[in-house]
Amino acid sequence: MATLLQQIVSGLSTGGVYASLALALVLIYQATGVVNFAQGEMAMFATYLAWTMLNAGWPYWAAFAATLAIAFFGGLLIERVVIRPVENAPVLTIVMVTIGLLTIFNSVAGWIYTYTVKPFPSPFPSTPIKLGLATISLQDLGVGGVSVLVLIIMYVFFHHTTLGLAMRAVVENPSGSRLVGIRVSWMLALGWGLASVVGAVAGMLVAPLVFLEPNMMSGILIYAFASATLGGFNSPGGAVLGGFLMGVLENLVGTYVTFIGTELKLTVALAVILLTLLIKPTGLFGRAAVSRV
Amino acid sequence: MEALLEASGLEAFYGWSKVLHGLDFAVEKGKITVILGANGAGKTTLLRAISGMVKISGTVRFAGERIEGFAPEDIVRRGIAHVPEGRGTFVNLTVEENLRLGAYARRDKAAIHEDMERVFRLFPVLKEKSRNQAGVLSGGEQQMLAVARGLMSRPRLLLLDEPSLGLAPVVVTELFRIVRQINQSDGVTILLVEQDAVAALELAHQAYLLETGSIVTSGPAEELRENDSIRRSYLGY
Numbered sequence: 001m002a003t004l005l006q007q008i009v010s011g012l013s014t015g016g017v018y019a020s021l022a023l024a025l026v027l028i029y030q031a032t033g034v035v036n037f038a039q040g041e042m043a044m045f046a047t048y049l050a051w052t053m054l055n056a057g058w059p060y061w062a063a064f065a066a067t068l069a070i071a072f073f074g075g076l077l078i079e080r081v082v083i084r085p086v087e088n089a090p091v092l093t094i095v096m097v098t099i100g101l102l103t104i105f106n107s108v109a110g111w112i113y114t115y116t117v118k119p120f121p122s123p124f125p126s127t128p129i130k131l132g133l134a135t136i137s138l139q140d141l142g143v144g145g146v147s148v149l150v151l152i153i154m155y156v157f158f159h160h161t162t163l164g165l166a167m168r169a170v171v172e173n174p175s176g177s178r179l180v181g182i183r184v185s186w187m188l189a190l191g192w193g194l195a196s197v198v199g200a201v202a203g204m205l206v207a208p209l210v211f212l213e214p215n216m217m218s219g220i221l222i223y224a225f226a227s228a229t230l231g232g233f234n235s236p237g238g239a240v241l242g243g244f245l246m247g248v249l250e251n252l253v254g255t256y257v258t259f260i261g262t263e264l265k266l267t268v269a270l271a272v273i274l275l276t277l278l279i280k281p282t283g284l285f286g287r288a289a290v291s292r293v
Numbered sequence: 294m295e296a297l298l299e300a301s302g303l304e305a306f307y308g309w310s311k312v313l314h315g316l317d318f319a320v321e322k323g324k325i326t327v328i329l330g331a332n333g334a335g336k337t338t339l340l341r342a343i344s345g346m347v348k349i350s351g352t353v354r355f356a357g358e359r360i361e362g363f364a365p366e367d368i369v370r371r372g373i374a375h376v377p378e379g380r381g382t383f384v385n386l387t388v389e390e391n392l393r394l395g396a397y398a399r400r401d402k403a404a405i406h407e408d409m410e411r412v413f414r415l416f417p418v419l420k421e422k423s424r425n426q427a428g429v430l431s432g433g434e435q436q437m438l439a440v441a442r443g444l445m446s447r448p449r450l451l452l453l454d455e456p457s458l459g460l461a462p463v464v465v466t467e468l469f470r471i472v473r474q475i476n477q478s479d480g481v482t483i484l485l486v487e488q489d490a491v492a493a494l495e496l497a498h499q500a501y502l503l504e505t506g507s508i509v510t511s512g513p514a515e516e517l518r519e520n521d522s523i524r525r526s527y528l529g530y
Contacts, residue, residue, distance in 0.1 A: 162393065169383050169394050176381040178365040179344065179374075180446065181398030 005134040007251040013140035014209070015247020016147025020202035021217075021224035022231065022239040023154065024195040029233050030171045031191035032083070034094045038101035040217030040224070042078075042196055043203030045105045046071040048113050050204050051120055051212055060123045064204060068197050075196025079189040087185070109214040120207035143205045150201050151240055154194070158236070167191060219266055223250065226269035229276045232286025242284070246272065297322040297450055297482045298343065298373075302351035305335070305342040312338045314506045315351065320450065320499075325476050325483045327493045327514065329527060330503035336486040337378050339503065340452045343484075344368050344375040356449065370398045374448035376439045378455050384428030388419055391427050391438055395445025405445070412441040415471055433464035440468070444475065450482045451475070457489045465489065469496050490527040494518045502527075 021039060028036045036042075046067050053063035082101065086093050124142030128135045158164035170177045170187040177184050202224075203217065210216050223246050231242025246269065253260055253268050260268065276283060296319040305313040313335050320326045330336045341347045345365040353361040360368055369375070374395075383391050392412065396405045413420035416437045422430060427438055436456055443451055453472070457465040469492055475481050487493035494500060500517045502510040510523065517523050 162397065165386070165390055165393060166397060168386065169390075172383050172385050173381065175346065176377065176383065177394075178346070179369060179377065179381065180394050180442070181366045181369040182394075183366050 002133045003255065004252075005132070006136075007255050008248050009131065009134045009136050010140050011248035011251035012244055013136070013144040013247065014206075014250065015244035016144040017202045017206045017220065017243075018223045018227045018246050019240040019243025020147050020150055020198050020205070021220060022227035022243045023151065023236055024199040024202070025224055025228050026233060026236050026239040027191050027195040027198070029228075030236070031167070031188050032087075032094070034091055034098065035225075035233075036192075036195065037095065037098040037221075038105060039195065039199050040221030041102045041105035041109075041214075042071070042075065043199035044214060044217045045109055046074070046196070046200035047120065047203035047207045047212060047216075048109055050200075051113075051118065051207075054121060060121065064123075067200055067204065071196045071200035072193040076189050076193040078196075079192035083192070084185070084189075087188075106214050113214070115214055118212040120204075120212045122208035139208070143209075146201065146205055150198060154198065154236075157194075163190075222266055222269045226272040226276075228283075229273045230283055232283030234287060235283065235285040238283055238285030295322045296320065296354075297356060298484070299354040300343070300351065303339075303342060303353065304350045305338050305347045306349070307338075307347065312347075312506055313342060313349075316503075316506075316508055318501055318508060318511070320482060320484050322482055323476075323480055324498040325473070325485060325496055326499040326501070327485045327487055327497035328501045328503055329487060329490050329493060329517075329523075331488065333505075334503040335506040336488075336503055337454055338506075340375060340377075340454050340484070340486055343452060344373060346375075366398070369446055369448075372447075372449035373452065374443035374446045374450070375452040376443040376454060376456070378458065382427045382435055382438050382442065384426065386427060387424055388427055388430070388438055389423040391442050392419075392423075392445050395442035396447075398446060404447075408445055408447060412444050415444075415474070416441050433460050433468070436460060436464075436468060437471075440472070440475075444481070448481060450484060453483065453485045455486055455488060457487060457492060465492055472496065490523075 021043065024039050025035060028034065049070055050063045050067040053066060054060065078101065082097060083094065086097055122139055124139045126137045126139045128137050158168060166182045167187050167190065170182060170184050174184050206220060207216065224243070227242035227246045228239040230245060231238030231240065250265065250268060254265065298320040301317045303313055303316040304311055316339065328336050328339060338347060342349045343353060345363050345368045349361055351361065352359055355371060355373060360371060383394065392409055396408065399405055418434055419438055419441055422434070427435060430438060440453065440456065456468055460468070472483060473496060476483050485493060485497060494514045494517055497514040500512065500514045501508050502523065510517065510520065
């Protein structure tokens with residue numbers, strides 16, 4: 001019982017990371033109808049920038065904040081320069097562009113920082129604290145806490161600001177949005193900027209656990225895909241919940257299904273994607289797309 | 294007599310095909326002007342041409358300024374609100390959110406709140422349902438929401454695209470009564486596009502008749518009501 005509780009609690013912590021990255025994927029998917037395969041690599045690159053600043057002696061939270069600012073403008077810039085020209089191209093074209101971005105970020109990171117694994121500091125100590133039956137480290141609590149905080153900020157932004165409202169309107173009805181004066185194209189860029197920020201948070205939170213290297217996000221991105229698929233690609237709340245579920249599932253399967261271990265960990269995420277698509281393709285909270293013909 | 298909007302030689306294209314063939318028309322300030330025409334005559338395109346949603350040539354002058362070639366989001370900022378056909382409300386957002394979006398281009402917060410109260414007085418049903426998703430409203434209520442959203446931008450010119458479409462006659466009567474009120478008490482100039490010629494000519498001051506992308510007749514509404522050929526083809530008596 002104590003083990004079960006323990007695994008659930010620590011699963012929620014990594015779940016926060018999956019939830020953040022899943023939200024980043026959903027933000028771009030909703031705004032543009034395209035899955036950004038480069039989301040993980042953008043997060044990885046942002047984390048390297050944070051590492052550079054920390055190496056230069058910056059305090060952790062200063063580097064954290066500066067990285068988020070760079071990630072925001074970086075995401076915005078990528079949309080303007082790389083995605084905008086293919087905005088009206090078929091979905092497959094845009095997907096190819098994001099896959100191109102993925103390899104570019106991956107190789108550039110390898111070229112600048114090499115493929116040697118680097119430690120990345122955590123702002124939270126690993127001191128264990130007791131929570132009822134379970135013991136949780138301050139590190140896990142911090143990671144989960146920061147993710148939840150980011151998700152709450154996103155919620156408040158989308159539901160209680162005019163800009164957030166405008167972005168939701170664009171997702172629903174781009175031409176109607178233009179008629180009320182919303183600059184749709186900039187809203188799409190803003191979506192990339194925000195997704196990039198949320199991704200960067202995920203990258204910096206998970207780097208102390210998986211260590212920093214150009215491929216650090218690949219497994220996490222698959223888990224984020226599974227989270228978004230499970231929760232529903234057009235439901236931000238669903239994707240976040242999916243993230244926490246995937247975190248817990250990963251831990252439980254790792255503990256109770258002994259043959260899976262670390263080698264087969266990714267298989268669990270892929271199985272979730274496959275099962276969701278077979279049983280309920282829209283995910284738990286997604287809506288089926290309805291189009292008038 | 295002063296024209297708020299004036300178009301000359303207006304042509305509109307979808308890809309290579311020309312849909313409007315050099316229209317000349319004017320919308321008088323403070324009046325209700327109606328464009329009549331059958332399905333496919335180009336009525337919707339005409340409104341889309343004014344609000345910047347289709348590629349056009351010719352000139353469109355609004356309050357003295359040439360606005361052809363402007364983006365829709367800039368045209369609404371100049372005071373033209375377009376209520377599109379099929380309503381174009383945001384069905385997943387609440388009634389109140391739809392109205393707030395109508396005022397998106399404005400920066401005068403206090404006045405926005407006043408205007409919200411004002412459209413709630415015009416359309417009390419929207420106040421009752423302000424927290425409901427727009428998608429659950431009835432057709433008539435959605436059309437009222439669309440008009441209300443247009444008003445929230447505080448337009449000088451309101452473009453209405455077939456507001457009567459798919460509504461019960463009693464709802465159309467109510468809606469047109471409110472449109473007249475908006476015109477009379479708030480001085481909003483209105484350009485209306487309609488298939489329901491009887492109701493529209495009742496409401497409007499000026500009328501144009503559009504046939505396959507060209508204006509074939511124009512004049513004061515009561516004159517068109519008396520016109521024999523129009524009566525036979527469009528009014529049905």
